[in-house]
Amino acid sequence: MFTGIIEELGKITCIKNESVSAKISISAHKVLEDVAIGDSIAVNGICLTVTSFTKDCFQADVMPQTMRKSSLSAVTKNSFVNLERAMSVSKRFGGHIVSGHIDGTGIITNIKTEENAVWFSIKATSDLMKTIIERGSITIDGISLTVAKVDYSQNVFEVSTIPHTREVTNLKYKKRGDLVNLETDIIGKYVYHLMNIPNDTINAMDNVKPVNNKGLSLDFLASNGFL
Template sequence: MNMAISSTPTSFSKSLKPSLPKARVFNLLKTPPNSHLRYTLNLKPPPPRLLFRIGNPKSKSQFKSHHSPIRSLFTGIVEEIGKVKQLGSDDDGGFTMTIHAKTVLEDVNLGDSISINGTCLTVTHFDTQLFEFTVGLSPETLRKTSLIELQMGSLVNLERALKPSTRMGGHFVQGHVDGTGEIVSTEPEGDSLWVKVKTTPELLKYIVPKGFIAVDGTSLTVVKVFDEEECFNFMLVAYTQQNVVIPLKKVGQKVNLEVDILGKYVERLLNNGVVNAIK
């Protein structure tokens, strides 16, 4: 499969620009002074071709939004850390990303779903000789996830979709990112690492102590919720630190969050009066 990639930028944030709401894309979280995103405010607008195509409703369906119907499930147990090899825009007005990996390519097929930092994306091309695969991303996916911060060379968590015969090691993760959070602190304790994340009240209401949450696609247990600070924390043991990308991120950087779907189902049932009807 030939990929037409035009003027590959150093990050998606340099391609996804004027027609998108700045407040939602760049100002959702505070950016640390040493982050590459400090350059986004002074970026030159992308070519008119790209501007007019971003909202094109005729974009091919291979560019999968995080709001797609449930087609795959994941466990939140990261299989390997991949490396972003190439990223940019294509002739269809979408965005592509090529990742170097090995484990997830062992039985890969076109159209397979792979979780990248917790975002379920579709394989549109792969090369087992070069150990790489390519996925398409919609502008909406970049707006709603932390993938917009990726650059060439960035490391990402990877997990293949769950098979019926696979041992369930984490919890049911759809790969449909609910929103992002910001790392506000990291603190070592012995060989473990405490991580504190701030998010929106809309997401925090679904997060409970000892409950499940997927952070950048990693299945984790919430330790404590700080309602007044709009934060929650979790602890990474030594093994997990060595096999996921979260410890590599700095304070102020984004992480993708997917809350436990059970809480959303319960809320909907209560709001629709189903429980009272049963009583």
């Protein structure tokens, strides 16, 4: 799990593309301070597993589904990517609950400046827009941001960013037409799903008989090793 608070910018140093998968190498410093093989690092919001590393670089495998679903298919050597280690229980929870499992991508349609703020307009699919609400949380390339405006008729939402956010993330390199990874609010997704389960699915679930209909008891817990 992540928070969407970016720790540093990394740079793609090598991409070895297969037919539909890839192996990437990323230069970094801070996220490698306590790294171990098998650790999770969010790369532009995508949870990837460290397969090898040196003092200033790490490697990760990108499976076909991730390439299809994310903007990693569009990155090139020397592209800057946002990096965040998995959340530690000893740190402050500064952003919001981020799984690192993106829901899809969006396209930056407009960038405008308003005094110290820069607004980004992003077009998403109608499915993603169903769980995007004003003043709700959204993750853009792994960055925890607040949705400022929503236009459901155009499938567009907007976020407003402060100078610090742009300085420490790859937003400062973004331009119109760029593809970004999106992860909508995890709580909102579950609520939407529960409110929209098809009747045939509910009926199928109702017809499933429980393995143990005696309920939870001390005997049950003891027999299953909990006591």
